[in-house]
Amino acid sequence: MVAPSYYLALSALLFGIGVVGVLVRRNAIVIFMSIEVMLNAANLAFVALGAEAGSVEGQAFVFFVLTVAAAEAAVGLAILIAVFRNRETVNADELTLLRW
Amino acid sequence: MPAWLFTFVAVLAVLGALGVILQRNPVHSLLALVLVLSLIAVLFIALGAVALGFLQAIVYVGAIMVLFLFVIWLLNLETEPREGGRLLVKLAAAVLAAMLAAELAALAWRAAPGGAAAAGALHQGANYGSMAALAKVLMGEYLLAFEVTSVLLLAAVVGAVALARKDPGAGPQSSTPGRLEPPLR
Numbered sequence: 001m002v003a004p005s006y007y008l009a010l011s012a013l014l015f016g017i018g019v020v021g022v023l024v025r026r027n028a029i030v031i032f033m034s035i036e037v038m039l040n041a042a043n044l045a046f047v048a049l050g051a052e053a054g055s056v057e058g059q060a061f062v063f064f065v066l067t068v069a070a071a072e073a074a075v076g077l078a079i080l081i082a083v084f085r086n087r088e089t090v091n092a093d094e095l096t097l098l099r100w
Numbered sequence: 101m102p103a104w105l106f107t108f109v110a111v112l113a114v115l116g117a118l119g120v121i122l123q124r125n126p127v128h129s130l131l132a133l134v135l136v137l138s139l140i141a142v143l144f145i146a147l148g149a150v151a152l153g154f155l156q157a158i159v160y161v162g163a164i165m166v167l168f169l170f171v172i173w174l175l176n177l178e179t180e181p182r183e184g185g186r187l188l189v190k191l192a193a194a195v196l197a198a199m200l201a202a203e204l205a206a207l208a209w210r211a212a213p214g215g216a217a218a219a220g221a222l223h224q225g226a227n228y229g230s231m232a233a234l235a236k237v238l239m240g241e242y243l244l245a246f247e248v249t250s251v252l253l254l255a256a257v258v259g260a261v262a263l264a265r266k267d268p269g270a271g272p273q274s275s276t277p278g279r280l281e282p283p284l285r
Contacts, residue, residue, distance in 0.1 A: 002106040007143065008208030010110045014117050014136070016201025021121035023193035027180060029126050029172060033133045036164070037117050040140050043156075045208070051147040054228065059152045060237045062144075066159055067249045071256030073164045077171045078263035084175050085266070 007048035014041035028080055028090040032073075039069050101146035109146075113139040125179040126172045130165065137161050151231040 014037055021034025043062045050058020084090055101109075116139065119132030137160045144153035227233050238246045 002101055002103055002146075005209050006106065006110070007147070008211075009205040010113065010143075012201045012204035012208060013114055015204060016197040017114070017117040017121060019197040019200060020193050023197065024190050025121060027126060027177070029168070029175075029177065030121070030129050033120050033129055033168065036133060036160075037120055037136060040137060040160075044140055044143060047144050047147050047149050047152065051149065051228075056228065056233050056237045057241075059149050059229065059234055060242055062149075062152055063155070063234065063238065064242075064245060064249060066155060067253060070159060070164055071252050073167055074256045074260040075263065077167060078260040080171060081174065081264045090175060090177070 004048045004052040008045055011041045011045040011048065014038075014044070026092045028083075028092055028095075029077075031092065032076055032080075036069065036073075039065060101143075106143075106146070109139050109142055113143075124182070126177045127169070130168055130172065133168075134161055134165050137165070148229040150229045151234050152229065 018034045018036075018038035018041060021037065022031050025031050025034065043065055046058040046062050046065070050056065050061075080090055083095065087095060089095070113136050116132045116135040120129045120136065123129045123132060138157065141153045141156040141161070144150075144156055
């Protein structure tokens with residue numbers, strides 16, 4: 001039996017990798033994918049702690065995170081399509097309309 | 101889940117996550133992400149959350165990833181050129197994120213009951229992680245949140261259609277529904 005601490009450590013590692021992806025990558029779609037990695041790292045921590053406590057509520061939270069992630073992906077990708085249609089790029093460095 | 105299997109899955113998941121951020125072709129990033137999400141579904145099942153593991157596989161790997169793939173193809177993204185001169189930024193980001201991950205892991209290590217010691221039998225009932233157990237919580241204590249979720253999904257669908265439409269000002273007659281033309285280069 002693997003202790004929950006190892007699951008939490010793996011979750012922290014995946015979250016860190018997701019942070020690097022958001023900070024380093026310039027392609028908006030890959031930034032999006034890195035955010036999905038971070039969301040899933042948080043989900044893994046929820047389920048690991050819920051399994052340790054023997055409660056189903058951790059899984060209920062993950063269910064809600066799953067639905068919010070689905071909504072976020074649909075709306076976010078639609079925004080990317082709209083941005084690409086207007087600017088012909090999804091490079092985060094070139095989208096500087098709101099930068100002073 | 102035996103320790104060697106967990107090690108195998110964990111190493112593969114970390115390599116997959118590194119693949120997501122290191123691949124320069126977005127489709128390759130996406131394939132690495134599919135690997136990570138599938139392995140997390142495996143870990144869910146290993147933790148006893150069987151129903152949730154299958155939900156993860158169906159919703160994430162099956163639906164959300166296909167959406168990503170369609171958008172990548174739609175935008176016709178190509179492999180990014182290798183960019184130089186941002187080495188310092190990348191290094192700083194990697195160091196900061198490594199510190200963050202180390203802090204989170206240290207915190208988890210201290211906070212988790214039992215710490216690094218092997219856990220005994222988990223306090224799980226017979227039907228822990230079954231769809232029935234999950235549904236009992238969702239339809240009971242979190243009924244309001246569960247119902248609000250349906251409103252959220254409806255709003256997301258309507259919003260996505262409205263945002264991705266070619267000409268938001270035009271009526272449905274003048275625009276061709278379901279048609280996304282790439283802009284002229």
